[in-house]
Every structure is written in C-alpha cells, then in structure tokens.
Amino acid sequence: EPEVTQTPSHQVTQMGQEVILRCVPISNHLYFYWYRQILGQKVEFLVSFYNNEISEKSEIFDDQFSVERPDGSNFTLKIRSTKLEDSAMYFCASRWGQANEKLFFGSGTQLSVL
C-alpha cells in the first residue's frame, strides 16, 4: 500500500525557533492535510490544502503557521516562532479526492519545544 512519508520522526527545538516539518504525500493525491496530537489529547485538524492553496484551517492554525507545496512532491508545515505548547505529534495526511476517498496518514513527527 502506498505511504505518506514524514521527516524527521523527531524534532527538538528551542522556544522561539522556526521549524519546518516535511511530508511527502502519495504521488497522485490532490488533497493534503496537517493534524496534530498533543500528548494525551485528541487528534486535531490544523489545515487542508488543495490546488496550491489553503482550503480550510482551524483556530489553531494562526499566523505562526504556514504550509507550502514547494516542488510538487513535498508538503511542508512551518512554525515561525515555536512555543512550548506547540509540542505535539504532527501528522500529515493526503487523499486523492474528497469525502469518500481514503485518507492516508503519515507516521508523524514528534515535535518537542524546550
């Protein structure tokens, strides 16, 4: 089965630093997503991306967050100035179409902000 790949698997950063989390979605997919899961809490939707623009975002996704698909294969999440509360597991996901198509998740990047 095809896979969504995320790198790195673990990222440690200092508070206030910028981080970029990288994802390689499945090659023919059109819809891309970032979710996060703070330890012991729900998996939360951050943002969806389609046709090179954000299609939907949650309240969590404020001005400190941005997403980009720089080269047609990678899909990145940038946090400009990390805060302690940004520490979480970040999941990238992709699917070919909407709704009734299967959403494929990557194995996540564990971000620790010190």
Place this chain on the structure above:
Amino acid sequence: AQSMTQPDIHITVSEGASLELRCNYSYGATPYLFWYVQSPGQGLQLLLKYFSGDTLVQGIKGFEAEFKRSQSSFNLRKPSVHWSDAAEYFCAVGAIETGANNLFFGTGTRLTVIP
C-alpha cells in the same frame, strides 16, 4: 459543531474475547464516520468508514461498526480479538457539507490484549 465522544479511555480484553469500543457523535445531519487505529510509532490507519447505505459496515482486520442514528453512535466491534489488535483506536466524524475535508477525532480508546 461536530464532535466525537469515546467514553472508554482504556479497555483490557483477553485474546479471543469479543470487543466493542464505544463512540458517540454530535452532528446536526448525517455524518461521515470513521474508525482509525494507531499502533505505537505508527500513523493513523483507516479501519472502516460510513457514508451512507447499510448501517453495518465491514472494515479491515475483521472489524465492523454499526451506525445507529437514534443513539448517535458508531460503535466498533470485533468478534475475536488478537494480540496484534492492541493499539489506540479513534473514531472521527466529518461534515458532509465540507466533503469531510477536516475530521474531528475522539480522544481515543487504548486497547490492551492479555493472553
């Protein structure tokens, strides 16, 4: 707004026993419903989904779930649990009007399987 409730944080069952994981949704119309499983160090894997039609849906690994509108429930079941089923299980709901473009997850139920 959509939300999912998983009342059981942790469930322990014996291998070979039956399993039912509870999930209740809050949504104003007919929802898109999902069950995902997360093994340690792994991403979320889709077990099954319900969009419409038959309210009993079959998934992978021998799992099934039944959509009960009257109870706003979408419980996951398996007749005989295997040790490899030990994992975290999440139900999720997506809004039809957004094409389930974003999913709302429950807090998860951790399943422990004892020999």
